Every structure is written in C-alpha cells, then in structure tokens.
Amino acid sequence: MNNVDKQAVGQRIKSLRTQKGLTMEKFGELFEPPASKSIVSRWERGKTLPSSDRIKKISEIYGISTYYILYGKKTFEDLYQDSSDLQNKIKEIDVDNPEASVELLSFLASSIENSNTEFILEKIATIDLNNLSSSKIQLLKMTLELIESDIDNEFIYSMNRFLRLIIEFTDYGKNVSPLDRKFLINELETLKDILI
Numbered sequence: 001m002n003n004v005d006k007q008a009v010g011q012r013i014k015s016l017r018t019q020k021g022l023t024m025e026k027f028g029e030l031f032e033p034p035a036s037k038s039i040v041s042r043w044e045r046g047k048t049l050p051s052s053d054r055i056k057k058i059s060e061i062y063g064i065s066t067y068y069i070l071y072g073k074k075t076f077e078d079l080y081q082d083s084s085d086l087q088n089k090i091k092e093i094d095v096d097n098p099e100a101s102v103e104l105l106s107f108l109a110s111s112i113e114n115s116n117t118e119f120i121l122e123k124i125a126t127i128d129l130n131n132l133s134s135s136k137i138q139l140l141k142m143t144l145e146l147i148e149s150d151i152d153n154e155f156i157y158s159m160n161r162f163l164r165l166i167i168e169f170t171d172y173g174k175n176v177s178p179l180d181r182k183f184l185i186n187e188l189e190t191l192k193d194i195l196i
C-alpha cells in the first residue's frame with residue numbers, strides 16, 4: 001500500500017460510514033474481530049490504515065473496490081455499479097408527480113455530481129435514440145448542469161444542442177415525417193459522436 005494518502009483514505013471511510021448512519025462503534029462491530037471506536041477514529045483521522053482484510057470487508061459491505069478506498073479513483077466496476085444504482089433509482093421517479101420525487105432527484109443529482117465525466121459520456125453514447133423516456137431526458141439535463149464547471153464551452157454547446165434535439169425529437173417525434181425523423185436521428189448520432 002505504497003503512496004496511499006492515509007488522510008484521504010480516512011475521509012473516504014468516514015464518508016462511507018456516515019452514508020449508512022453508523023456510529024464509529026457500530027461500524028467497528030462490522031469486522032471480525034471488531035475494531036474499537038478509537039481504532040475507527042484513527043483510520044478516519046488518517047493516523048493509521050485498516051488492515052488489508054478490513055479494507056476488503058469495507059469493500060464488500062459498500063459494494064465498492066478496494067482500489068477506490070485506497071486511491072479514491074473508481075474502477076469501471078464501481079462506475080458500472082453507480083450507473084446501475086442510478087438506473088434503478090430513475091425507475092422510481094414519478095414523472096407525473098415530480099414534486100413527490102424531489103428527494104430522489106436530489107440523490108440522483110449528487111450521484112451524478114460524484115460520477116466520472118468520461119463514464120457519463122459513455123452512457124450518452126449508448127442512449128437508444130428511438131426509445132427515450134422523460135426520466136432519461138431529465139437525467140441528461142441534470143447531468144449537464146452538474147458537469148458544466150468541469151468542461152470547456154465547446155462541449156457545453158454541443159451538449160446543449162444534443163439535449164435540445166432530444167427534447168424536440170421526443171416532443172413531436174411521433175408526428176413528424178419519416179424524412180424529418182431520419183434527419184433528427186442523424187443529427188443526434190452526429191452529436192453523440194462529437195461528445196464521445
């Protein structure tokens with residue numbers, strides 16, 4: 001475990017622990033043998049690192065890689081799991097009553113904010129343009145708002161254009177001629193290529 005920033009590891013452990021609403025004492029009881037509250041405190045303050053067995057246990061409990069715990073970088077498997085979790089949460093959104101989904105949308109927004117931009121772009125590349133739901137459009141809008149600060153203006157322009165076309169396509173896509181429909185799909189495909 002060379003070149004591991006103990007304080008950063010500690011911050012990640014604390015963040016994971018608090019996500020589940022566990023006290024240091026309860027978190028320590030997840031291990032065999034249990035870790036005392038003071039040991040968990042030492043991990044979180046970056047004084048010591050958990051043993052490799054305990055890091056593996058944290059990984060299993062939270063469904064993340066040991067690499068993320070140690071280095072703060074998500075593996076493809078972590079990102080895939082994040083995406084899968086997001087997709088499951090998106091299914092819970094009541095598009096007819098968005099006010100009832102405010103807490104869920106807030107969770108999704110924070111999840112997207114913590115995601116990797118490249119991974120988001122990969123998800124954009126796999127969008128089925130012929131079968132878009134309003135929840136996917138909303139997710140794309142939120143994604144754009146959250147990643148604006150991380151990327152250059154040309155990308156933002158392309159992304160905005162992409163989203164406008166998606167909305168235009170879904171708003172009247174069923175009522176357009178086959179030629180216009182083909183044009184919209186070609187335009188969306190071109191923008192997808194630019195974005196990825």
